[in-house]
Amino acid sequence: MRLKSAEIIAAYDAIRPDFAQTGSPRLAGGLNIGAQLHYQLSTDPTLRDRTAQIVTYPQYWGHRLTGIAATDVTSIGCHTDLWSPREGVFSTLPAALAIEGKIARVRKSTEVLGTILPDISQATCLPLNTQVRAGIHDSNASLYPHILTQTGSFSVVSTGTWVIVMSVGGDDAPLDPSRDTLINVNARGQAVPSARFMGGREYEIIQQGHPSSPSDLDIADVLASSLMILPSVDPRTGPFQGRQMQWSGEEPDVGSGRRSVALSFYLALMTETCLQLTGASGPTIVEGPFARNAEFVAMLQAATDRPVLTSDAATGTSIGAALLMGGRANLVQPVRSKDATGLAALKAYAAKWRSNLD
Structure with a gap:
């Protein structure tokens, strides 16, 4: 009998480990x-055996390059439900799915997976002793430098498109x-x-394709009048999900500096909220x-009361x-x-x- 999607979802919910174990929220779209x-x-009842x-x-x-199967710790640990990140071991889910022995060995990203296969060497003219590292998830590649x-x-x-906040060595705040x-x-x-929140998407929604470079007068006016956007521009994501955006003060014209x-x-301020939620310090x-x-x-400097550094790197993922x-x-x-003026x-x-x- 073919299972309905709702039945499959309910069955998964019954075996899915708690967030406290995996640090993995339930995400839409699989x-x-x-x-x-x-x-x-x-x-596909035959899939497990195959x-x-x-x-x-x-x-x-x-695997295509070396013939060696593996997983890496950054990928298996990124909202998969399969990993307990604080303990560094599999969650209860692989056992519940009866795939414990089928997930390839978990490796550190820097480990040498192997050397390239002969046909890869021939096709690329690379020497046979060319090493391949285990690999890394894209967000963590940006973090690695x-x-x-x-x-x-x-x-x-x-x-x-997404604003991703990653806090290293901060307070152990409950998420x-x-x-x-x-x-x-x-x-x-x-x-x-x-x-995280969809900051880049929210920028595009508000600017409507007409960004403007503000003047000092625009900045002073916004501060003096407390003209504000209150969350959330995209209510599907971020720290204020389900809350509808509103302007505090009269909405300025599209394309204006204000x-x-x-x-x-x-x-x-949305970013600062994310930093607070992750126990950020430093x-x-x-x-x-x-x-x-x-x-x-x-x-961001004013709201966090901590130093802000900026990186010009446009290829952080590739560098990592x-x-x-x-x-x-x-x-x-x-x-x-530089220290912000008008702090x-x-x-x-x-x-x-x-x-x-509030």
Whole structure:
């Protein structure tokens, strides 16, 4: 008898480990690998017996190159439901799915998986002794250069369509899955409390294709009038899910400098909320397009009351992947931003934004 989707979902919910064990929130669209595996095994009863080994995505390519099957700790630990990141072991789910012996060996990202196969060598003209490393998940590839170069506690804010906050060495704050928090696992196998929201998408929604560079007068006016965007521009994600966006004050025209300032401040305060949720301490390193947004950086510095560093690296994922082969001598260090002017006014604005959420 063919199972209905609702029955499959209910069956998965019955065996899915708690967030406290996995640090993995329930994600829509089958974005938990455990849910994908459960669905496939439920709809094809012969699949389990026909499966030799299960690998994560980077290691699919590693297997194609070397013939060696593996998983890596960053991929198996990224909202899969299959891993207990604080303990560094599988969760209860592989046993519940009866696939304990089928998940390929979990390796550190820097481990040598093997050397390339003869046909790969022939097709690429690479020597047979060319090494292939285990591989890494994309978010953790961006984090890896900072893992190598930073000391003490710090956080990385990776900006793009998603704003991803990853806090290293901070307070062990309890995470709330209803606020889009999760635990990643870094290249060294360490648990990294994380949070996210669709900041880049929210930027596009508010700007409507007409961004504007604000003047000093625009900034002063927004601070003086407490013109604000209150969450959430995209209510499907982030720390204020289900809450509908509203303007505090009259909505400025599209393409105006005041609209850009209010948006930059909103995005910074959403980011600061994510940093709080993940127990962040120490400096905050901002990567991606928001690192070039002066109003975002100034408000983030004021709201966190901690140093903000910006990185010009446009290829953090590629750099992190390349560093798996070793070496760090030529890494460009993030630059500490100048102390924000009008710090008292920025802090007062941040405090009022927070009070408006109560």
